[in-house]
Amino acid sequence: MPYLLRAQPYDPILGTVRWLYFSDIGFTTEPADAPSNTYFVRRIETPLTVRRSLFAGSAIGGYSETSFGKATLGNDDGAYDWLSDLDWDGRLVEILYTPVERPALADFAVLFSGAAEQLVLGDLIEIELRDLLVLLDVPASRGQFGGTGGIDGTVALKGRDKPWLIGRRRQIEPVLIDAANNVYMIDPMGFSALLAARDMGVTYPNAVGDYASYAALVAASLTGTNVATSKAAGLIRLGQKPEGRFTVDAEGVQVSGTWIYRFGDLVRHLVTSMTTVTAGSLLDASFTAFNALQPAVLGYWCDGSSVPQVRDVVDELAQSVGAYWGFGDDRKLALGRYDGPAAIADFTFGERDIIDLTPRSVERRMKSLKLGYRPFGVTFTADELKQVNVSSADLEAFQNAYRWTLLGTSAIAAAASLLATVDEAKSLFDDEAAAATERDRRLALFGAKRKAFDVVVPLTPGLHAGHTVKLNDARYGLSAGWRGVVLEAERNADDETHKLTVIG
Known part of the structure; x- marks a missing residue:
């Protein structure tokens, strides 16, 4: 059956991308087509082999698996050796297919739309293909400190990535950027709210205001246990040096003046602010639907000492809510959740x-599950806490990385399966009720036969x-x-x- 391949590699001589057109049996478009009167050169040997999975490995939930595959072009005459002079990595490749024997261009449907990994030259030219998720294999970064002082950090911070916060996180340790003025950074894009500030687990009692900028913040008169913020600049200032480790509970960045915390909104922010993916490349309906499906508060904190890939951050968030995500043949990034088969088949x-x-x-059926929630950015040993001023509840909590739901049980699996599993999993939920709801959803899905x-x-x-x-x-x-x-x-x-x- 007829296949078409169209690709858009970068041509360094032209200084821009150029279209290339190939087919397996030869094909020419009509004057009214787009592109018009264009011959798709008969060169395709292997039109497409490609695999796509919802999740990496056999587990269901989180951790996307990118598509991979290849297409090959005949080149035993060397006529297309020049293709190696073009830059292919990350560039558009589409494979189209039709069962119609004498087709028009309108008869073809997109079978694959993704990116080239690379082109391997030979008598058979191999175009290695990847899902567009490769565009998210970049550092999740707000940029680096220049080390020039002030808000740009000290020389010791030069080259280190700046910290950032999305959603809500507890017991995170802001980065000290100005020791002389006791100024700490949470996120250069700003943050929404300071929920608590602590020194060795002891809460600072006095918050004395929010200032518009770094300059205004350091000019403010602070003494003793006073705490001030410049939320717009992502900064916190203390009236005196802390006795031990300084930690905060905070709500992160705002988008268009609104604090974001739901999975869909967090993913949108990550991919549009930290990668080359634009808002126009998102399937908006799927983001809106997922926000309605799962509106719980999530959070992610990066202190800049080590920087994850954007895709890894999205995967960790996705694992918490059981989401899958990826690019379709429309080249749109979409979100979904495994909830078992739909009532009406596609x-x-x-x-x-x-x-x-x-x-x-x-996989074995799941009998019981408990879910970790409210992860602490840092934990303490008992000796690191100022025990005389820390409540007994906090004294215990601050030494544990997660809080946990009660163990939930599927009565169906417990009665029917002697090998059903007792599991635990960690999540980025902030709220116990949200974590318990997700626990019960998973038990209903994975406790069933x-x-x-x-x-x-x-x-x-x-x-x-x-x-x-x-x-x-x-x-x-x-x-x-x-x-x-x-x-x-x-x-x-x-x-x-x-x-x-x-x-x-």
Whole structure:
């Protein structure tokens, strides 16, 4: 069947990107098409092999798995050796497909839209493909201190990444940027609220105001245990040096004047402020829907001493709420949550469609679960706390990295499965009720008995990991139709099949 490949590598001679067009059997667009009167050169040998998973490994929840694959072009005559002079990494590559034998351009559907990893030259040119998630494999950074003094930090801080805070976090240790004036930084983009400030676990009693800038903050008259802020500049100042470790509870950055704390809003901020992904590359409806589905307060703190990748931060947030996320063939970043199969399947395959159907093992059922929440940025030993002034509850709490929900139990799994697991997991929820709700959601999902299959079906444009499929087959109790979620989809254009891993 006909395939098209269009790519947009960077041409250093032109100083911009250029379009390249290839096909497997030769194809020319019509005058009314876009692009018009364009020949797609007959060079495609392998149109596409690509795999995409909702989650890395076998676990369900968090930790995205990028697509990977390749397409190849014939080059035994060396006519396209010049392609290696172009810059391919991160550039647009799209594969289009149609089952129509004599198609028009409008008959083609996008089978893959992503980025090139690199081009490997030879008699067979290999274009290594990656999902656009590679654009998020960059440092989650607000920039570095210049070491020129004042708000730019001391010489000792030169080159260190600046700290940042999103959502709400407890017991974090701000970065001292001006020892002479006792000024600490939380986030150069600002923060919303200082909930508590402590020295060796003892709360500072006096907050004396908020100032518009670093200059105004250091000019203010502070004494003793006074604490002042410049929330717009992301700063805190103390009236005197702390006796021990200085920690705060705080609410992080605002966007358009509003504090952000929900998963969808945090992801939007991270990818649009720290990567080349723009707001126009987000599937807004999925972000709005996820905020409504999971409105709980989350938080993430980076002190700048080590800097994670943006993708790793999003993955850690996603793991807390059971989210999956990634780019679709529309090149839009979308969010979703595994909640089991949808009531109405996106695609249905009967016995005549199913090329191969193989049952596969599933994870053990979950009997019990407790969830950690409200992570502390730093913990203390008993000797590090000023015990005479710290309440007994705080004295115990400050020595633990997380608080924990009660152990929840699935009565169904406990009664039916002797090998059901007793688990614990950590999260970035701030509130116990939100953590308990997520605990119970996971128990309902993973305490139930499940089936899983590897199924091979004809190549189906638009079918991706995350879709619900319905399988009708005489075997394995599927005669009445069974719905499952596609956890992994592997597209092979050589034999025109989709290999799916489905669970439900």
